[in-house]
Amino acid sequence: MKAFASIFIVLIYFVLLALAVMRWGKSKNTSLEEFVVSGRDTPWWLMLFTVLGTWFVGSTYTAFFGWAVFEGAIVYYLGIYSIMGLVVYYFIAPKVWVWGKVHKLYNLPDYILLRYNDKGLYFIIMLAVAFLLSWPWQVLALKTFGYVVLKLSYDTIPMPVGIGIFGAVIAFYCIYGGMRSVVMTDFIQGIICTIVVLGGIYAVLQSKFGGIGPMYQQVFEFNPDLLKISAPNYFIGISIASALGAYCWPEIFNRIFLSRSAKDVKVVAKFAPVICILLVALVVSMAIGGALLPSITADLASAESGFLIMFEEFGGPIMLAFAAIVIIAAEMSSVDSQLTVMGTIFAKNIVGTLKKDGLSDKKTVSVSRWFILIYMALIWYLSIGDTGALYKYAVISYEFLATLFPAIIIGILWRRGNAMASWVSIIGGWAVCSILQLWPELQGSFGGFGAGFTGAVTAIIIYFIVGFVSAEDTRISDLFEEVDAFKES
Amino acid sequence: MGSNTSRKTKTRAWFAVYFVVVLSPLLFPPFLKSLNRVEPFIGPFPFIIFVMLLVSMLVSAGLFVLYKIEEKRGDLL
Numbered sequence: 164m165k166a167f168a169s170i171f172i173v174l175i176y177f178v179l180l181a182l183a184v185m186r187w188g189k190s191k192n193t194s195l196e197e198f199v200v201s202g203r204d205t206p207w208w209l210m211l212f213t214v215l216g217t218w219f220v221g222s223t224y225t226a227f228f229g230w231a232v233f234e235g236a237i238v239y240y241l242g243i244y245s246i247m248g249l250v251v252y253y254f255i256a257p258k259v260w261v262w263g264k265v266h267k268l269y270n271l272p273d274y275i276l277l278r279y280n281d282k283g284l285y286f287i288i289m290l291a292v293a294f295l296l297s298w299p300w301q302v303l304a305l306k307t308f309g310y311v312v313l314k315l316s317y318d319t320i321p322m323p324v325g326i327g328i329f330g331a332v333i334a335f336y337c338i339y340g341g342m343r344s345v346v347m348t349d350f351i352q353g354i355i356c357t358i359v360v361l362g363g364i365y366a367v368l369q370s371k372f373g374g375i376g377p378m379y380q381q382v383f384e385f386n387p388d389l390l391k392i393s394a395p396n397y398f399i400g401i402s403i404a405s406a407l408g409a410y411c412w413p414e415i416f417n418r419i420f421l422s423r424s425a426k427d428v429k430v431v432a433k434f435a436p437v438i439c440i441l442l443v444a445l446v447v448s449m450a451i452g453g454a455l456l457p458s459i460t461a462d463l464a465s466a467e468s469g470f471l472i473m474f475e476e477f478g479g480p481i482m483l484a485f486a487a488i489v490i491i492a493a494e495m496s497s498v499d500s501q502l503t504v505m506g507t508i509f510a511k512n513i514v515g516t517l518k519k520d521g522l523s524d525k526k527t528v529s530v531s532r533w534f535i536l537i538y539m540a541l542i543w544y545l546s547i548g549d550t551g552a553l554y555k556y557a558v559i560s561y562e563f564l565a566t567l568f569p570a571i572i573i574g575i576l577w578r579r580g581n582a583m584a585s586w587v588s589i590i591g592g593w594a595v596c597s598i599l600q601l602w603p604e605l606q607g608s609f610g611g612f613g614a615g616f617t618g619a620v621t622a623i624i625i626y627f628i629v630g631f632v633s634a635e636d637t638r639i640s641d642l643f644e645e646v647d648a649f650k651e652s
Numbered sequence: 653m654g655s656n657t658s659r660k661t662k663t664r665a666w667f668a669v670y671f672v673v674v675l676s677p678l679l680f681p682p683f684l685k686s687l688n689r690v691e692p693f694i695g696p697f698p699f700i701i702f703v704m705l706l707v708s709m710l711v712s713a714g715l716f717v718l719y720k721i722e723e724k725r726g727d728l729l
Contacts, residue, residue, distance in 0.1 A: 236704075250671050387690050399679055432715055437712055
């Protein structure tokens with residue numbers, strides 16, 4: 164009966180969501196521009212939650228929640244890196260948007276080719292960000308769906324079925340409406356999740372501990388170490404590496420290209436930080452409070468289910484359903500954009516480049532859709548197997564991703580950065596990252612900041628040195644002038 | 653256009669400095685180590701958690717003010 168109630172609520176929610184997507188998220192036409200960047204006509208308020216999807220993924224409410232139960236305040240790094248990421252976003256987004264508009268760019272590899280005019284670099288970065296380093300995160304995301312459905316159904320629906328259901332739902336709307344349906348889904352779910360998280364966590368903290376203040380007092384008496392950062396240097400390292408790495412995912416540029424104007428891109432950075440701070444403060448506070456509850460601290464699995472358990476203990480199957488919706492929505496908002504962008508990268512940038520005459524727009528959309536379908540089936544298959552070692556690979560992949568920061572992001576802000584600087588910085592960054600991964604005992608000699616941070620700093624230093632000693636490229640200078648000229652036109 | 657670009661660059665440079673200064677208590681090991689304590693509680697929050705929230709709010713406020721300045725001057729690009 165309990166399982167029926169919670170599943171029924173989630174089903175109703177998804178039926179309403181599907182109706183909304185079919186009403187407002189349908190493609191306006193069959194062009195590539197429409198499928199990939201939603202016709203470049205998205206207003207800021209519709210983009211807001213798609214951009215926030217960069218930082219709020221399902222694991223915020225599962226793996227990171229569990230981490231905060233046992234390690235406490237260090238997990239506030241989620242808020243710090245998100246805020247730093249939004250500062251980076253504020254400075255880079257308008258330029259990226261202008262180049263996208265003027266040169267009809269659709270994704271990150273398109274930008275790399277325009278900025279550096281080097282096909283080798285273009286292929287390396289494309290393969291790394293779109294395929295080699297991102298698939299573990301998508302497999303883990305699907306696993307989260309299965310896990311949530313298992314909990315939601317009080318252990319009656321097996322994980323592979325839950326994974327299959329949500330994999331099919333996401334593939335369906337990505338294929339159906341491309342980025343327009345992705346944006347619409349993220350918007351509706353973002354509003355609902357923000358309301359549920361703000362109201363739900365406040366209510367849980369009130370009912371279990373008498374409020375946020377009394378909760379922190381109780382934790383102070385129980386274990387004051389949870390209220391300090393347990394490893395300060397590691398906190399600094401992951402905050403910076405995560406802020407840098409967040410902008411190297413393939414879908415980020417695509418999210419910027421959706422905007423109808425440079426102004427709309429920037430307005431997002433005006434409002435997003437407030438939502439970020441509120442969500443992180445509440446989620447991490449709730450997790451720290453979970454350290455007081457035996458039902459949460461029993462083992463790691465219970466801690467990672469803490470968000471669901473605490474909602475369920477507070478309001479039964481109805482609140483469990485809402486908690487599940489929050490996690491599913493957060494995971495969907497990252498997987499859907501990634502999938503749509505990967506489909507386009509495969510069709511346009513790989514097949515289109517390798518095929519002698521290229522692909523027509525119509526054919527590109529068609530190949531993208533097939534790719535989404537086949538890729539989703541593949542990651543579903545991978546996710547139902549044993550993924551124990553995958554989490555480690557996923558974390559390592561993120562550390563390698565962070566070393567691409569200078570080539571991708573500093574190149575937007577600094578005109579002297581060039582292809583040679585990018586090549587050398589990537590090789591140097593990956594070499595340092597690999598050495599520190601293979602011999603982790605060496606990390607202590609570099610301050611214990613972690614392999615990703617050390618690799619990224621190495622890459623940044625190399626990029627600046629090579630850029631400074633190289634002659635200025637007039638083609639790149641022209642690209643920068645274009646941004647100012649665009650403003651005048 | 654030249655003076656506008658220079659004004660825009662200067663404003664952004666000042667704000668970049670502001671962001672670094674505001675974030676420095678959390679990003680430089682000596683500062684973080686000296687602030688990394690539980691007491692005194694400020695409002696409902698332990699000291700270091702309050703510091704992290706305060707830093708986040710100051711960065712957000714900086715972004716808001718920078719946006720307003722650039723919007724007023726027509727320098728959003």
